[in-house]
Amino acid sequence: MGNVPGKLENEGVARPNRSMSASAAQTPSGRNGTTTAGARSQRTSSLVGTLLSSRRRSSSSEVNGNGNPYKRKSTKDKEKMEERHVKQLIVKYNETVDGGFLAPFGSCGTDKLDYDAKVVKNLIMERRLAPFYTPLQDFDDSWSREEVIKIIEALPLHAPFNENLETFEDVPIGDLSQNDIDHLIDKTLSRREQRRMRSKIFKARLYKKRIIWQERENERFFESKIEGKQSKLQSNPNLPSDDLKYAMYSSGAECPICFLYYPQPINMSRCCLQPICSECFVQIKRAEPHFPHDEEDPSNPQDEEKDPNMLTSEPTNCPYCATPDFGITYEAPADRKVGLQGLAPSSYVYHKKDSPEQDSVPRTPDRRGSLASTDQRVVTSDSLRPDWQVKLNKERMRLARRSANATAIHVSNQLVTPGHQASAGVTSTSAPRSNSNDNAVEFQHSSPTPLWPANATAAEIENHMIEQAIKLSLAEHERENSPKKR
Amino acid sequence: MASLPKRIIKETERLVSDPVPGITAQPHEDNLRYFQVTIEGPQQSPYESGVFQLELFLPDDYPMEAPKVRFLTKIYHPNIDRLGRICLDVLKTNWSPALQIRTVLLSVQALLASPNPNDPLANDVAEDWIRNEDAAIAKAREWTQLYAK
Numbered sequence: 001m002g003n004v005p006g007k008l009e010n011e012g013v014a015r016p017n018r019s020m021s022a023s024a025a026q027t028p029s030g031r032n033g034t035t036t037a038g039a040r041s042q043r044t045s046s047l048v049g050t051l052l053s054s055r056r057r058s059s060s061s062e063v064n065g066n067g068n069p070y071k072r073k074s075t076k077d078k079e080k081m082e083e084r085h086v087k088q089l090i091v092k093y094n095e096t097v098d099g100g101f102l103a104p105f106g107s108c109g110t111d112k113l114d115y116d117a118k119v120v121k122n123l124i125m126e127r128r129l130a131p132f133y134t135p136l137q138d139f140d141d142s143w144s145r146e147e148v149i150k151i152i153e154a155l156p157l158h159a160p161f162n163e164n165l166e167t168f169e170d171v172p173i174g175d176l177s178q179n180d181i182d183h184l185i186d187k188t189l190s191r192r193e194q195r196r197m198r199s200k201i202f203k204a205r206l207y208k209k210r211i212i213w214q215e216r217e218n219e220r221f222f223e224s225k226i227e228g229k230q231s232k233l234q235s236n237p238n239l240p241s242d243d244l245k246y247a248m249y250s251s252g253a254e255c256p257i258c259f260l261y262y263p264q265p266i267n268m269s270r271c272c273l274q275p276i277c278s279e280c281f282v283q284i285k286r287a288e289p290h291f292p293h294d295e296e297d298p299s300n301p302q303d304e305e306k307d308p309n310m311l312t313s314e315p316t317n318c319p320y321c322a323t324p325d326f327g328i329t330y331e332a333p334a335d336r337k338v339g340l341q342g343l344a345p346s347s348y349v350y351h352k353k354d355s356p357e358q359d360s361v362p363r364t365p366d367r368r369g370s371l372a373s374t375d376q377r378v379v380t381s382d383s384l385r386p387d388w389q390v391k392l393n394k395e396r397m398r399l400a401r402r403s404a405n406a407t408a409i410h411v412s413n414q415l416v417t418p419g420h421q422a423s424a425g426v427t428s429t430s431a432p433r434s435n436s437n438d439n440a441v442e443f444q445h446s447s448p449t450p451l452w453p454a455n456a457t458a459a460e461i462e463n464h465m466i467e468q469a470i471k472l473s474l475a476e477h478e479r480e481n482s483p484k485k486r
Numbered sequence: 487m488a489s490l491p492k493r494i495i496k497e498t499e500r501l502v503s504d505p506v507p508g509i510t511a512q513p514h515e516d517n518l519r520y521f522q523v524t525i526e527g528p529q530q531s532p533y534e535s536g537v538f539q540l541e542l543f544l545p546d547d548y549p550m551e552a553p554k555v556r557f558l559t560k561i562y563h564p565n566i567d568r569l570g571r572i573c574l575d576v577l578k579t580n581w582s583p584a585l586q587i588r589t590v591l592l593s594v595q596a597l598l599a600s601p602n603p604n605d606p607l608a609n610d611v612a613e614d615w616i617r618n619e620d621a622a623i624a625k626a627r628e629w630t631q632l633y634a635k
Contacts, residue, residue, distance in 0.1 A: 107491065107492075112547065112550060137492050160489070256584060257493070257549060257583045257584060258491070258492065258493050258549075259492050259493040259496045259497075260492055260493075274584075280583065283550050284550070284583070287579070317582065319582040319583045319584040320582070320584050322580070322582065
């Protein structure tokens with residue numbers, strides 16, 4: 001968005017809090033619809049003031065607030081963050097924990113891997129979450145030790161990938177080593193189209209880069225394997241010994257969600273002790289912020305202005321037993337502490353179970369009962385995405401801003417046409433719309449109010465048109481700043 | 487991504503090797519995420535002896551996202567609308583990745599056995615159902631004869 005004038009960028013910085021409180025004050029009366037026209041116009045005209053003044057304020061306040069999670073980030077910053085995140089998802093063959101890795105194999109796309117990579121890596125290193133193992137599509141008990149080792153040997157670090165995704169077919173990606181992509185954007189397009197194009201180009205490039213990064217890592221992995229084979233004397237300490245490969249995979253388990261076969265031990269749900277692999281666990285997250293379902297009152301379909309503070313987002317439920325606030329525990333293998341903070345994976349020698357080695361801190365008894373989500377052994381779903389609260393608040397603010405804007409515009413409409421009945425036109429066209437994939441239950445939209453009285457003067461109509469233009473620009477601005485997840 | 491996830495392959499295989507009584511699900515040749523489904527109306531329900539056609543689609547995010555299921559056969563039911571869309575918790579908010587095609591279709595079949603007019607999707611049908619249940623059941627039976635043969 002480098003070529004976008006600064007005005008739009010600044011605008012949103014300071015506004016959220018102001019308009020939030022303004023509309024919070026507005027909603028109790030707005031909801032039951034008993035406000036008199038006078039009170040309403042008073043309320044809303046103060047909103048106009050709020051909007052105007054906060055917009056004025058914003059230009060000065062943009063300087064501060066660097067560490068503030070609510071600060072709007074520039075497109076470039078967002079792109080950088082996203083790229084950094086994708087880099088974190090690349091498996092490094094020399095960063096292992098007990099035979100697994102710190103990044104996922106990638107049986108699914110990256111879109112769903114929007115967890116906090118730092119948190120997850122730390123949890124794995126602390127042995128509180130199972131590492132990301134390379135899965136097997138199937139396992140046959142009749143395989144011999146040699147066969148198992150051979151199969152494990154051939155596994156890549158990442159799931160194979162479609163090089164040319166249909167979605168990115170005609171997107172120009174330019175020179176990947178060049179960071180500037182402005183020149184790839186068709187300048188003849190409207191600003192909105194340009195922004196859309198930019199985001200598409202960025203995604204396509206990131207996708208390509210990810211493939212390149214993954215391939216590079218895969219090559220390193222295979223090269224070091226070959227080297228290790230050629231010089232028997234000094235094999236790479238990061239590569240697993242044959243004993244380790246066999247010990248891991250000969251007694252694995254199938255994850256009941258992705259149906260893939262993983263080494264044991266596996267994460268266990270805190271509530272009902274069901275297994276779940278780390279790759280599935282990190283994908284389970286809260287639903288996008290939404291209104292409570294029973295809030296929709298069929299007897300009052302006109303009531304579109306909902307209190308943004310009603311927006312909720314519940315903690316995830318256990319996929320197996322639906323206990324709220326899903327979490328897992330993990331008990332690291334005591335006899336296989338290799339990799340980071342452990343022995344070199346290449347030096348692992350399989351010991352028969354009868355020689356109890358020095359245990360790595362026994363954390364849980366063999367058969368535990370269900371644990372509370374607050375138990376310190378438990379890793380909750382929420383803890384992998386600590387920003388959920390910020391997200392929810394942002395969405396609330398967005399909605400509050402939106403309804404404040406709509407009200408402001410509506411009131412100025414009435415100021416232009418004094419004869420206009422106030423009660424006739426409180427129809428917010430920017431009602432909270434569900435962006436989710438909830439296709440069956442759509443919010444109802446009432447028909448637009450008459451635009452202006454038949455006897456309106458040219459000036460009134462012109463005014464109205466200007467307002468419409470402002471409204472559209474605001475709406476567009478908001479749409480851009482709330483990147484859709486899918 | 488490119489290829490079909492193991493989960494979908496295994497589920498499909500198990501649907502064939504161990505079918506659910508009264509339910510069939512056949513993946514489309516061109517798109518293995520798209521299934522043609524039939525459900526037999528449960529006994530002692532107004533849909534008894536009917537065979538209902540449905541379509542089921544597994545979105546890219548499956549199993550993190552629920553399958554999309556829709557009736558193709560016309561049906562008179564308070565929780566199924568004119569477009570065949572189904573109001574069922576496990577298809578929406580109560581979806582869990584531990585559920586499967588099999589369990590979802592069983593839930594749909596159970597919905598046929600116990601319509602819930604108090605949480606309607608087809609408002610007019612639900613009103614009929616509440617006002618005069620016998621008449622509504624008779625109509626559901628009639629529609630079954632007409633469309634689900």
